[in-house]
Amino acid sequence: MTTTLEIRPELQAQLDFLAMETHRSESELVNEALESYLQRTQLYITRLKQRVAEADAGQFVTAKEMENFFLTHGEPD
Numbered sequence: 001m002t003t004t005l006e007i008r009p010e011l012q013a014q015l016d017f018l019a020m021e022t023h024r025s026e027s028e029l030v031n032e033a034l035e036s037y038l039q040r041t042q043l044y045i046t047r048l049k050q051r052v053a054e055a056d057a058g059q060f061v062t063a064k065e066m067e068n069f070f071l072t073h074g075e076p077d
Contacts, residue, residue: 015030017027
């Protein structure tokens with residue numbers, strides 16, 4: 001399947017350079033990047049829906065669990 005799209009000039013320049021440096025085609029690089037993006041985005045959406053369902057069901061972490069989390073990982077900046 002062929003799809004036509006417009007790539008911003010600065011992205012095209014980076015794509016051209018990477019294709020040349022890696023001896024791979026632009027199509028191969030774009031397909032790889034798109035596949036990675038779609039997988040990450042779908043995983044994000046799936047997790048987000050799961051978290052919303054948990055919140056709707058009243059499933060929240062306890063104050064003690066939050067305290068332990070921040071003791072382990074540090075306070076947010």
